[in-house]
Amino acid sequence: MINRYLTDLAALFFPKTCAGCDTPLVYGEKLICTSCWYHLPVIPAHDQTANLHTIQTASFFYLMDSSRIQRIIYQLKYNNRPEIGTLLGEKYGSLLRERTPFQEADVIVPVPLHPTKLRKRGYNQSAFFAEGLSHSMQKPTAMQCLVRHRATESQTKKSRYERYENMETAFRLAKAEAIAGKHVLLVDDVLTTGATLEACSTVLLTAGAIQVNAVTIAKAL
Template structure:
């Protein structure tokens, strides 16, 4: 009966791709195969000294920097990320995390990563949204890379307004003292992979990285779903 009801609902309200809004076919979840295979991937994981790592010069000491996709405005990828963040479809993050993990597990430098942590949301923002999309991305990476995902080891202790309308200097200033490591003993001496959804100015990742390093973390590398095209 349950299968019948699900089938009936899919017939009446067919699931649509979060990117192109076309009907999904059997075997597809949230994103269609056409979109998944057309999103512009970066090659940052193939280069130790790459544009992502350079992006943090003068802001934070990043060991490696990776981004799965290059994000263009008004693209299907932008629609997918919007759905993940604001339309209650956080499982998109897990799908993309698993996809990126399948790519990253082939490179030797990933073997030095001890654990994965996600950029946390302030409790107020978490209550508003109901979830942290970066947690889902971290879960996908953790599952495909077989690297532990550490939850709740760093907190966002200061609520900061949206960063979207601020310039680089304002974003960095806005995030001073925003993060606090809650379990330094767990993290001391480790190489962490810090993940977020989108890399724009790098202010959030830089502030979080600096808090982790100050608490005794040995190295921090970063990985995001996408990096905004310059």
């Protein structure tokens, strides 16, 4: 009771706000308010998976301009709130642990950031998403397995082919033993054309992974 009183008192003077709508959170809410959870554009189970050549992918939400999930991902990536990624991973993992082929994964591998961007941001948002998935799905992670050894240009104004070409040689494997002979669940924040996931999966499969599937927080429309 005392802890509840102190929490409420602190919230009165230093209110924590929702990452999706910036309204003050009430007791029992964590990072994202109940209203935002209700209105987030969850991708229906029948539409969650898609094939990207060699890998099957699934995304938690549809990503639309000026939407709550766009604001949440912005907070995760650019406003020093990596814990949002962990929360989203825990929520999504509770669904994926009942779904084939994702429940069959042996290890979870996040898409890495280039060292320059990692130093600037201070953390890899996909790694925190992977941690949340790991907790819910009870699967180990291999955080340093993939390395992004070449900085890539912005993908925003590139064609689909140019995006694939831009990402083709951006990644290499640092720890082959972490994925050799295993089913890998590759993790990223947003799925656009799939160029990043394709490039990473090619490296993983070439190094000995027996299967690679992928999940992301959101899928761009």
